[in-house]
Amino acid sequence: MKKNQIVDLKITDLSYQAMGVAHYEGMTVFVNNALPGEVVTAKILKVKKRYAFAKIEEIKKESPDRVTVKLNQWVQTGLASLAHIKYDKQLEFKRNQVVNLLKKAHMKNVEVGETLPSPEQTGYRNKAQVPVREVKGQLEIGFFRRHSHDLVPLTNFFTTDPEIDRVLVAVRDLLRKYQIPAYDEINNKGEVRYLDVRRSKATGEIMVILVCLHKDFPQLPDLAKDIEKIKGVTSLILNYNPKKTNVILGKTDYLVFGEPQITDKIGDLKFKISPESFFQINSLQTPRLYNLAIKQADLKPKDVVVDAYSGIGTIGLSVAKHVKSVRGIEVVRDAVKDANANAKLNGINNAKYTTGKAEKIMPRWASEGMKTDVIFVDPPRKGLTPEFIDAAVKTKPKKIVYISCNPATLVRDLQLFQTKDYTFNRIDPVDMFPQTPHVESVTVLERTGK
Numbered sequence: 001m002k003k004n005q006i007v008d009l010k011i012t013d014l015s016y017q018a019m020g021v022a023h024y025e026g027m028t029v030f031v032n033n034a035l036p037g038e039v040v041t042a043k044i045l046k047v048k049k050r051y052a053f054a055k056i057e058e059i060k061k062e063s064p065d066r067v068t069v070k071l072n073q074w075v076q077t078g079l080a081s082l083a084h085i086k087y088d089k090q091l092e093f094k095r096n097q098v099v100n101l102l103k104k105a106h107m108k109n110v111e112v113g114e115t116l117p118s119p120e121q122t123g124y125r126n127k128a129q130v131p132v133r134e135v136k137g138q139l140e141i142g143f144f145r146r147h148s149h150d151l152v153p154l155t156n157f158f159t160t161d162p163e164i165d166r167v168l169v170a171v172r173d174l175l176r177k178y179q180i181p182a183y184d185e186i187n188n189k190g191e192v193r194y195l196d197v198r199r200s201k202a203t204g205e206i207m208v209i210l211v212c213l214h215k216d217f218p219q220l221p222d223l224a225k226d227i228e229k230i231k232g233v234t235s236l237i238l239n240y241n242p243k244k245t246n247v248i249l250g251k252t253d254y255l256v257f258g259e260p261q262i263t264d265k266i267g268d269l270k271f272k273i274s275p276e277s278f279f280q281i282n283s284l285q286t287p288r289l290y291n292l293a294i295k296q297a298d299l300k301p302k303d304v305v306v307d308a309y310s311g312i313g314t315i316g317l318s319v320a321k322h323v324k325s326v327r328g329i330e331v332v333r334d335a336v337k338d339a340n341a342n343a344k345l346n347g348i349n350n351a352k353y354t355t356g357k358a359e360k361i362m363p364r365w366a367s368e369g370m371k372t373d374v375i376f377v378d379p380p381r382k383g384l385t386p387e388f389i390d391a392a393v394k395t396k397p398k399k400i401v402y403i404s405c406n407p408a409t410l411v412r413d414l415q416l417f418q419t420k421d422y423t424f425n426r427i428d429p430v431d432m433f434p435q436t437p438h439v440e441s442v443t444v445l446e447r448t449g450k
């Protein structure tokens with residue numbers, strides 16, 4: 001097989017990154033945008049030892065699950081790489097990810113629920129973080145083409161709240177008006193690197209964060225005055241990121257106008273959110289995810305609860321009024337400040353959040369003799385660490401409720417829990433990210449030993 005070769009392929013599967021999978025002369029070929037059941041003529045783009053990448057030249061037989069996508073760029077950029085598949089098939093795809101990983105790990109007798117659909121399938125994101133770059137001599141916002149830093153200009157981000165798209169475009173136009181340069185990542189020059197916009201569905205407040213190379217620039221006062229006039233915008237923050245790095249946000253925020261936080265709601269509780277703090281991006285699906293987790297936790301008034309990887313305390317504070325106490329752990333200092341302030345804001349006085357790495361704090365608590373009843377964990381994609389798992393089980397919780405955004409690390413961690421007298425019999429996938437291959441899920445582990 002050679003680069004640029006044209007081949008006919010029968011697509012038999014969908015990879016976990018949503019690429020069509022075919023086999024050709026002993027090689028596995030990943031075909032962008034192709035669906036199982038399709039027959040395509042494809043051009044080989046890259047050849048490795050055992051696999052290759054290809055792109056479709058022509059679809060000879062189309063899958064009945066294919067839907068027409070208004071903008072090809074949504075699929076090309078990875079912004080919405082499942083958008084060409086019917087929604088019910090997307091849900092099936094996500095469930096299958098979990099089923100296949102369990103099978104690979106020889107984990108039997110586990111029921112995998114149907115994926116809980118999201119109430120909104122597009123426009124559901126309450127936050128957008130979009131790169132700003134110069135393309136053909138003009139400042140543009142958009143999304144990077146998959147596996148590259150080539151900006152594809154966009155104004156409709158499809159999965160983002162349309163009100164956020166409106167603000168993104170308005171700010172882009174102002175950056176052009178004041179001739180503020182886009183970031184040039186090759187030479188680490190220019191000014192605006194990213195636009196980060198958050199909108200609270202509950203209050204309508206909109207926070208704009210300009211991620212900039214410098215702390216200040218001459219046009220900032222005039223730009224700020226105009227941004228303040230954009231309908232709905234309640235605060236502007238300059239995030240200072242001087243480094244040559246792929247990390248989006250720098251370490252320092254400067255408040256240009258408005259409140260330093262945005263207020264959102266989950267159920268009856270209010271949450272104040274700082275720019276660096278994590279907040280679930282699918283506002284309508286979040287309470288449904290939490291309810292699924294909390295219902296299965298079967299909490300009692302005497303329970304001591306740990307909320308690990310707590311963000312701004314959304315899970316722990318949602319249960320605090322029904323249990324004895326909540327202790328939370330979170331690594332981002334501002335998020336911990338938000339969590340403790342959010343406890344006060346909601347009249348909760350039995351919840352306390354601590355700054356630090358969960359894999360360091362949990363062993364400390366265990367060695368101090370802490371006993372728990374229920375532990376909620378909601379780690380980032382890399383999952384838990386053996387140190388955390390060891391310490392968590394030492395505190396002897398009846399239940400560990402694992403909210404996961406990566407089924408591969410989930411299954412790895414569940415295997416380790418099984419060696420420590422914890423068992424589980426079902427996993428419930430929840431669609432937090434429609435049109436993308438991301439799989440969220442809830443698993444409840446129960447203690448079997450004494």
Ligand SMILES: C[S@@+](CC[C@H](N)C(=O)[O-])C[C@H]1O[C@@H](n2cnc3c(N)ncnc32)[C@H](O)[C@@H]1O
Binds near residue numbers: 313358
């Ligand atoms: C998927 S978010 C969940 C947040 C929260 N439970 C929620 O539902 O909004 C994961 C959180 O873990 C935090 N985090 C990442 N690594 C961590 C670590 N080693 N120890 C503690 N927290 C960590 C992140 O800052 C983020 O707030």
